[in-house]
């Protein structure tokens with residue numbers, strides 16, 4: 034997208050605003066699909082929690098993606114956006130049996146991540162096949178050694194519990210149709226990922242009726258120049274080869290599934306905010322934008338480094354700034370960042386704002402959540418209106434006479 038297109042969008046729809054480039058989403062989807070072209074059955078299930086706007090979900094559905102969901106509400110959003118129930122996989126963690134049953138009744142695929150629920154679900158619904166989330170206890174060490182730590186993770190059924198898992202399956206006569214892993218950490222070392230995959234293949238041999246093996250996600254995308262990203266092409270080549278070999282050994286063509294969130298939408302997103310104040314202090318220059326962690330919390334929550342560009346003055350000389358928000362709380366987006374000279378009224382563009390940005394927004398400080406715009410075939414399309422005051426008070430019950438004198442006397446009596 035051109036900076037002038039982004040500036041025009043702030044003029045048309047106001048600021049702050051999120052903008053998503055449909056073309057970038059499509060090219061990332063195609064890139065991942067291409068990397069695994071030698072696998073006969075590949076299924077990408079977009080992780081809805083990264084960016085769950087209905088129009089984005091429709092775009093994914095249109096591309097042939099499935100949907101990975103982590104709550105019953107995401108399941109319902111997916112159905113509303115036109116996904117067939119069988120294209121949705123429900124991968125919750127720590128939710129109630131009732132919620133899993135509700136999802137199963139809607140016809141979506143179920144992924145269970147603990148033995149307690151597996152036993153209860155299998156006992157009540159032996160005819161509904163389920164996938165099991167496995168924790169392979171593999172994680173990349175600092176020097177790319179393989180460490181088998183990660184025992185503190187709350188996710189998945191430990192590989193050391195496979196005997197118990199098999200016992201539950203045998204006793205309940207339930208069917209396991211898939212096995213899954215998602216370690217949640219970035220794939221930076223492909224060999225470590227392949228090592229975890231071997232554990233998954235080994236586990237898979239215990240189940241005779243598998244339809245798919247789901248390798249989760251963790252594809253790392255670059256946030257700034259020089260960042261390491263997952264080498265998708267190398268991963269695709271190596272894992273595809275091993276997967277195809279495994280299918281031969283297993284005796285059936287299985288589906289290779291992934292659940293990318295960040296990889297598909299992160300780089301497609303831009304967050305645009307206006308500089309309200311440039312403030313020179315004794316030690317730094319602050320640029321305060323009309324936003325804060327109520328709109329984009331990743332820098333404050335886990336130190337995410339979003340590149341910031343002054344699109345109102347992209348050729349100006351560079352100076353050091355601390356970019357902060359307007360929330361009454363420390364809400365620093367960036368410290369000591371070199372940015373083209375900023376004047377009050379300029380529009381700053383935060384890059385990589387597609388994944389886990391809008392979906393983590395809140396109404397803190399009673400501010401409105403921003404509008405969302407999709408850039409599609411060279412045109413902006415509004416896909417979410419900016420909130421209004423009515424949205425802030427929508428669910429509140431303003432009990433007007435609760436504190437009136439007559440009621441207080443009644444309460445005392």
Ligand SMILES: *Cc1c(COP(=O)(O)O)cnc(C)c1O
Pocket residue numbers: 080082083101103124215249250251252292293294295296388
């Ligand atoms: C969040 C999540 C993903 C997506 O992770 P990304 O890093 O955004 O690709 C995939 N699978 C599960 C189960 C998740 O919880």
